[in-house]
Amino acid sequence: MNLTKSQPIPVASPPFKLGKPTREAYGEALLELGKMDPRIVVLDADLSKSTMTRIFAREFPDRFFNFGIAEADMVGASAGLAASGKIPFVSSFACFLTCKAYDQMRISVCLPGFNVKFVASHGGISVGEDGPSQQSIEDIALMSSLPGMVVIVPADELETKEAVKAIYSHTGPCYIRTCRPKAPILYTESCAFQIGKANLLREGNDLTLIANGLLVAEALLAAEELEKEGIHSRVLDMHTIKPVDEGAIEAAARETGAILTCEEATIKGGLGAAVAQSAARSCPVPMDFIAIPDTYAESGKPEELFDRYGLTAKHIARKARSLLQRKT
């Protein structure tokens, strides 16, 4: 395994400016790709104003198919389009796409390995006021369980755009989760996005915070707070949960001796599970997990929910301190 040192990618300093929601960045990226490649077709299930596929739909109405509220049929049809040489991008809310059409993803798309791109919006509890029926906490575990599926949670608008380009260039089924609220701008120039390659955002040797999605900003804030106490945190943006960057995990374990994962998904079967599985094989070290506990959340403002369910920088810093107690 290649454990060569790399330099952190420069990111913005706190306080972070709010940028576009990652779902909007997806809509814009899709339009750009659609202009370049006529094979791209877009499928939605009556949520195009929310998933932002309508940006594409307005420009390319002939290559946009609104299936109505019928996710199973939509995902099945995406398999047929991919079999015919199209590159379908399929969108809905994360909870509906991954739960209602899981079986169609499983048999129609992933078993034959068709080249279908799923980009689901409204991931996690940052959906907010709409409540637990609309908040997808299970999508990462579900998508990771499908053989051959690439699973990505980008952190901000720039990373989302690069992730969308990356899955377009990748052959095979992919899943990207985007989020509803505006995302803090972290990447200012480029994030050199590569599927399965974590981004090193901050160097440190006391422990590593491995985060993705909206939790990357929280992890960076937590690292600042810990720094004031003399705790040096490494921060990795593990945007790809599958295939997870095993080299970066092993290096984090060997060089920092403790890992805290941070994600906006159920603690069962998400980023934390993937990182723990990898570290257990390569270099077991004390670990802990910031994630949504094994429960449904509730209505509320995103920031209120992050606080109640333990996903803020404050919670990350607290858990980091207690994790360090376990380091030998």
Added chain:
Amino acid sequence: MEVSDKEIRELEEKAREIRKWVVRMTGTAGSGHPGGSLSEVDILTALYFKVLRHDPKNPNWPHRDRFILSKGHGCPALYAALALSGYFPVESLLTLRKLGSPLQGHPDKRMLPVLEASTGSLGQGLSIAIGMALAGKLDGKDYRIYALMGDGESQEGQVWEAAMFAGHHRLDNLTAILDYNEFQLDDALLKILSLEPLTNKWRAFNWHVIEVDGHHIPRIIEGLQEARETVGKPSIIIAHTVKGKGVSFMERNNEFHGKAPTPQQVEQALKELESQSE
């Protein structure tokens, strides 16, 4: 589409050959679904040996018609039709369900690339066919897409999502075929969950409905021809069939939904099918 008497006799002989393979394949495998495979044989024969535009030597030919077996458990008959068409050697048919065989227990395109899709979880094939129909329309290609569905399968909600979509979008390059053999795994459809009034349902979803005797090859061909000529609507051919057709002790005997014949039963079935040949 002209079909001479001689050609009909040849097609009927082809169907008997497929039925014999279904019996041998499931018998050798010791498992599988002979009942629903035998009921669909005449439909597959009409498609693969008369109606489909395809070239077994060039399975990826872009202009080929597409066929999807949505009722994936009926794959022994499909595998036999493909082998007899020349897609792969007939000898491999007896590897059905064996470790490493391309002939998986349900159609798996990963293992057998000449398949158009992977199926086996009921209700999905019509949606896959819709995707192909949309692609055909987008690309201005005149290939047609056929999806063979089961009657029990039609209890799946996805079938009706797909029916609504195809009717709304007037996908006239799409033909669904229903193998209406009146049985599902547990019992007769009428006892479990009836589909009736079925023709009215499909008409209400803006489909052109054609009913045929699913074992009368000339009538199946006529139905497929009528579907091809129907403009502005997708068509469904409701084919009335007999589960286990062609083998006396399997006909309407739902024990053979998902049970293979014993070696003695294979012998008896082959003898019966042989005697049906002229």
